[in-house]
Amino acid sequence: DAKTTQPPSMDCAEGRAANLPCNHSTISGNEYVYWYRQIHSQGPQYIIHGLKNNETNEMASLIITEDRKSSTLILPHATLRDTAVYYCIVRGNSGNTPLVFGKGTRLSVIA
């Protein structure tokens, strides 16, 4: 079972920041937070992951709370092409922990 809770859907105006929340209150110390997204009719695409510190790459920023029980994925300037389902996944770093997807958040970017 997925270890995360996400809102089923969100809207965001084009050009504005999209902030996608995720709750993972049962996360353990060696588990990472991963984000993937899935654009319609495509396979999931890796976005970013982190353990404790905030992370940023060319696609997004990941803000993890100090207690690690929740995180936020930030798309700084959302475009129409960012419309997708976004999955927040908690994953251990041992040798036997596959990605376990929940239902994700359907983000609609509106012109």
Add this chain to the structure above:
Amino acid sequence: EAGVVQSPRYKIIEKKQPVAFWCNPISGHNTLYWYLQNLGQGPELLIRYENEEAVDDSQLPKDRFSAERLKGVDSTLKIQPAELGDSAVYLCASSLVMNTEAFFGQGTRLTVV
């Protein structure tokens, strides 16, 4: 660099018929996954390979599903016989090693009629 390649993209078959899906992972990726995705749901793991060894097939319905990864590169997933409930998208993914980011193919959409 080519991504994960899956074929066919779409397949329509009658129930009780066999069907096979093919996946070519990214070159050099040792870990290969097959996922099943039902409409409106997130992907669910069916089987994971480390090279040619299936290290996690606990979610694979072995009465009708089978998979192989000969020589630790390409993989095939087979269903025989297919049932109406098998209609879904079958996704293949690969990663360099376990617990690094996985790269997904576009999937095969199976419709069983």
